[in-house]
Amino acid sequence: MATMLAENNDLSGAEKVFAFFRNALVDGTLKAGERLLGERELSLKLGVSRPLLREALRSLAMLGFLDIQHGRGAFVKKADISVLSDFFTFSLAQQPDILDDVMEARIAIECQAIRIACDRASETDLKRIGSKLSRLMDTLNDPVEGGAADFAFHQAIVEASRSEALITLYGAIGDLLRRSHVQRREVTVMEPGIVDYLVEAHREVFLSIVDRNPDVADRKLREHFAIGDEFRRRSLISAFARRPAT
Template sequence: MLAQSEDLSGAEKVFAFFRNALLDGTLKTGERLLGERELALKLGVSRPLLREALRSLSMLGFLDIQHGRGAFVRHAEISVLSDFFTFSLAQQPDILDDVMQARIAIECQAIRLACDRASETDLKGIGSKLTRLMDTLHDPAEGGAADFAFHQAIVDASHSEALNTLYRAIGDLLRRSHIQRREVTISEPGVIDYLVDAHREVFLSIVDRNPDAADRKLREHFAIGDAFRRRSLISAFSRRPAT
């Protein structure tokens, strides 16, 4: 078992070898690892431990182990990273507030890049997401999902693989946050008009290719949205009867 201390040290050797080989370009997607015996000798670990470590990497989607042929490097799916973030972060108290701060950092840089890099197809895609958002304003579940899709389309339009990877990794948590916030704020006076105006202004700033304005509009959107959420929470608790 990898849980034993000496085995854990050996497993770390395997993981470090694999990670470093990917980083320095020694291994690339589709390439075959050294044979089990040769790799075990190279890393100074037992073959059973190596086999277990490679199986773990395979379960994570990093390797494709083919019986009789060996282990091949796979291009990992983003869902693996998303699952890791979800399982890890979901156990932390008040994690959605922290995730929102990460979201702001990612989106504000993404929208600046989108102003420079977005293609006509990207702009049409963001526009269609805005239309969907406006069609679902009164439905917290559908509207929250549409809101998330609008912001995801902005990150997509940045054409930054790193920002997209990070954003999609927290995507499940963000989608849940959008829906929860809609459920809380949907009855707040003025929120419907705000949702339309704020998202339209963000979209138009990208169309205008104005990164400073886009960054500013997006930050205003986050700040005002958070104010709506706080107001609705205060209102909800103020209506509760004393016990």
């Protein structure tokens, strides 16, 4: 990021600005809505030139972390998850087989989230998950709508954990996860037994949260992932078997 701001001899100065902002957020010195020190005072405090400071603050504003108001100064903004999601999408999308890799991250996040959700989920959270399950059942034969509904169901579980870290990480890879759900549905939509499996697997996952049993919830979710992968594998084998020889 710093290379966009200045020449090589200014990199350490730009890094000072980013480090100051990051550390102030982490230790609670700065919070959303608070105003940064004035440009002159902040440049002296950090030992950087005012032009470099200006460029660094502009970059932070472009990333959605600051709101620079002419004549008033720079104010801390609540981070927009869509910015982080874009960053992850751009960074990860260039890797081969990225959807399989993201699936591994998804399993790690969701299995921890569902255990926490068994303890923390409110009645409102349970109703939300239930409504997502109903939508999933209404779109079983539509890969696009069904994939989106499937993603929304799992996202609601993560949100029910009320863990900001898990919710943020899940949201950061949300675009890739949604695409993965749709692609998997497109591959398996014609597989015998897939509709019954989707209904029963998601219903069991939901009921395990309602029963507030983290061990059962974790096991049901892992079984869901494993069986889903088996359906996908069988579908791919069938697709290749149907191809005419060349």
